[in-house]
Amino acid sequence: MAVSSDLRLSVIGTGYLGATHAVCMAELGFDVVGVDVDPVRIGRLAAGETPFFEPGLEELLRKNLEAHRLRFTTAVADAAATADVHFICVGTPQLPGTHAADMRHVDAALTGLLKAGIRPGALVVGKSTVPVGTAMRLAERLDAEAPAVELAWNPEFLREGFTIDDTLRPDRLVFGLRPDPARARIAEAVLRRVYAALINAGVPVVVADYPTAELVKLASNAFLATKISFINAMAEICEVTGGDITDLSSALSYDSRIGGRFLHAGLGFGGGCLPKDIRAFQARADELGVGRALDFLAEVDAINSRRRARTVSLTTRLLGGTVANKKIAVLGAAFKPSSDDIRDSPALDVAGALHRAGATVTVYDPAAIPNCRAAHPQLTYANNAVHAAAGADILLHLTEWSEFRELDPAMLTRVVAGTIVIDGRNALDPAAWRAAGWSYHALGRPA
Template identity: 60%
Template sequence: MTCKMAVFGTGYLGATHAACMAELGHEVLGVDVDVDKLARLEAGEVPFFEPGLDEVLKRNIDAGRLRFTTSYEEAAEFADIHFIGVGTPQKKGEFAADLSYVEAVVDSLAPLLTRPAVIFGKSTVPVGTAARLGARARQLAPAGDEVEVAWNPEFLREGFAVKDTLHPDRIVLGIDPVRSHRAEDVAREVYAQQLQEDTPFLVTDLATAELVKTAANAFLATKISFINAMAEVCEASSADVTVLADAIGHDARIGRRFLNAGIGFGGGCLPKDIRAFMARAGELGADQALTFLREVDNINMRRRTRMVELAKDAVGGSLLGTRIAVLGAAFKPDSDDVRDSPALNVAGQIQLQGAAVTVYDPQAMKNSMALFPTLSYASSAVEACRGADVVLVLTEWNEFRQIVPQALGNVVRNKHVIDGRNCLDPAAWRTAGWTYRGMGRL
């Protein structure tokens, strides 16, 4: 059955959700306050890099199932199903999440809701937010108690966002067990195709659904920091963390995924989500339960400092006057997202210590230049490495894995490579005459 829906916020999450819902056959209106972004989306152009999303967007605009607007009035008139996908960034100077964008959507939308409607929150929010927004929506909406707020957290991974939205590994829906009478049925219509594919569908109360998302991100961050802590011990004891990860990863209870030591996690989700989680636990009087996340955060941040130290060691103790090539700026491969990117953070720290830093990334150049305009940028990996004293590989793009060390050896000043993602073959680089350093490996 075709549903009509509006999606508020057309960033990484919202644009993907809107396009994929249209791909499922629904009629979708994307709503944003950023007119430039909307103009690009309307023209069939994805304003960020996400493999496969361009085609889905174009196909559904052409089919007339997907449109965009700045008008909340138009959205309220068009649909009775609304998704919230706006940002929930970290507040400046605090760990807590800034909920002003999510609140602004409810405050603008609810007064326009004259018919029964369901608002599904997808943004990542602190536990308790959905209940509060529900009360606010009922109070502001002319339709009153006929407006429901449910929470439907999003688990997509940038780089795999289309697949993850069309074929998620689970769908979680939090509803108000006392008041809700439509949200679950509506969600079953919206996600009919996924449910036919036997996607696990977990219907919970609002608080549990909110916590599922933050708990999942806390676990993933902990797994990465665990292996990075092991990398520190491996470095101190001349052991190899990549072999260690393979060996413990064979244990099905542990699993090999997310056990890659390196310069740690970043991006628009994990760092701010674990901090918001700690802040919220504090408000709830459960701060002791999450004090370990502060250590997870500390371990993660130490990896960036460690990379700067390794670069310094490679040039003999001082970065002043050296030339450093940085390969990778996105927080992870197959994305152009540079929010809290470990790669750019390292590049910035090295530049502050007096080195001339040249950065290259296959997709994230524009975003990097906007965030760090004082770094130098090159149009290819080879150009970034020309005359370099050290080459740092800071994002594990396939393009970098495939570099032929012999060829790159001809353009650098000194053949030092530091593999911040343990993604290169040490033997191949050493055979080609390079000194190779990884993170926690020999």
């Protein structure tokens, strides 16, 4: 897929999005410099080490470092002086005390480029998830301070655990361009050069204005969150009626208008994107005077939170009404499998609540334990699933790593104190666990 290009690229911000984008752009054949204010992160990346777990990324990083297509620096002046295209890939976390997005990192990225003397004729490309209206605001700033520099918005649609595929084989590319047709054509032409290999491979391109490009990402995340919370709302109904949410989901999935993706009931969503993005979307709608249009997202968020509380309540009930002095094994800590990201992790939310209620909680996760130890030192951690389960009164499966589905439930009965399992992800085989002597429980399914 690699192409040869005389375009030189910079990527501002080297978190999940930025590090992946920098590596993948180098893989396409570009000369890429990654920039970040964190010298420790830059040092690790420059040494060929990713500062987070993402399947396949470290190998691709080392390959492109060795090919001298990729380098990392804390000096934004280096990027401003050498690059033709600058991708802004910084985070937009939730602003403390509000639901709004914190835009300081995006603004600082542009400020850094301007202060460093961004070259005339350069293209700045926003990839961060931002409130609608941000691109136009930044474009107006460029017009005032660097009128020979153009701006485009090219939102990302990455799934942690699949970021390489989602960058090199995306299901679409969205180019948000300014309303001036002549300037828009210039920016679009550059973006088409950057993504030529992907476009030639058949990836569709949607050319839109700034607000539409911003809204594509926001609307996409809102829709996915709504679909997840919808099926979890149906799970609540199943729990009081005796229905089985897995059968219900299966039946719904055959309807081509609905489909089966993101229609899997369980503990709900977490991570650094969906929760904060739907809240920021609501906050921006309120600012624009159309908050009622997104009122439903508040209930989407509430349904998601209730699944965590429901898991704590179910655990308490199964342990006789109290978890005090009980030993609880939690399998999973990352917010999703194939990641070490623990931001807004449903699994850790449940584990923390049970610990505060007096339980001894032992957690195991294939990738996220180092992050967990730093953020949640009050919990106990194990090196594998069997050690986590040793002496446990109940076993909670809360992140659906494949290795947990492959566990031998009969073997585990020999190490636990109580054979009760809660499948918070509806991913284990109920028949196999029950046949091994376990009392199997899952959200939205009959006991």
